[in-house]
Amino acid sequence: MSTIKPAPPGHLPFDATFRTTLRDLVLWRRDVRRFRRDPVPERLIDDLIELATHAPSVGFSQPWRFVKVRSAQRRQFVWESFAAANARALEGYDGAQRATYDSLKLAGLKEAPVHLAVFADESTAKGAGLGRQTMPETLRYSVVAAVQTLWLAARAEGLGVGWVSILDPETVTRALDVPEGWTLVAYLDMGWPAEEHLDPELERHHWEARQYAGDLVFER
Secondary structure: OOOOOOOOOOOOOOOHHHHHHHHHHHHHOOEOOOEOOOOOOHHHHHHHHHHHOOOOOHHHOOOEEEEEOOOHHHHHHHHHHHHHHHHHHHOOOOHHHHHHHHHOOOOOOOOOOEEEEEEEEOOOOOOOOOOOOOOOOHHHHHHHHHHHHHHHHHHHOOOEEEEOOOOOHHHHHHHHOOOOOEEEEEEEEEEOEOOOOOOOHHHHOOOOOOOOHHHOOOOO
16 A cells, blocks of 8 residues: 655645646646547556546545446447437527537547446445535535546546536436446546647637636625
């Protein structure tokens, strides 16, 4: 077991170069939808998942459950759920906005070599309910923290990740045949990016503009 020695008082364990690189990593973390079909080493995926399990979790409940979706049939079920949900979403827009939505690539499910479903085990006894009796949703927030950790770690390896939310979670959960009490939090498609962009795709294609911190911070 590795041991991390605490830094002496007043000493920062990470230098300015690391802090700058960390900021670059956060900025380069993009939702990837265009993947090369090249295979991704299994060991790399396992290492990313292992690092993700060190994310914070409410009451140390560690509720994340990772499902590697290998079955072509199950992947097809997920694709069909996406296609149906995407078609329904399109019907909610009109005019130029509808045309823009229709032109967006919103998932890389067919090209991505890796599909990873991430669930919250809402029946877990770990943590004995600490911290989530008043805010039970923090169980799922913990899983989101694991997803973000995995996402950043993947980006550091040059791997792209897309979070597909345009699907029916109940359909996907049934298709993956997971234990009762598991709730789908994220369906990720992963692979080597076919292209690299610093700006988000939805910003690049004029779907939405970024808000900056000055517009999002308030005092009371």
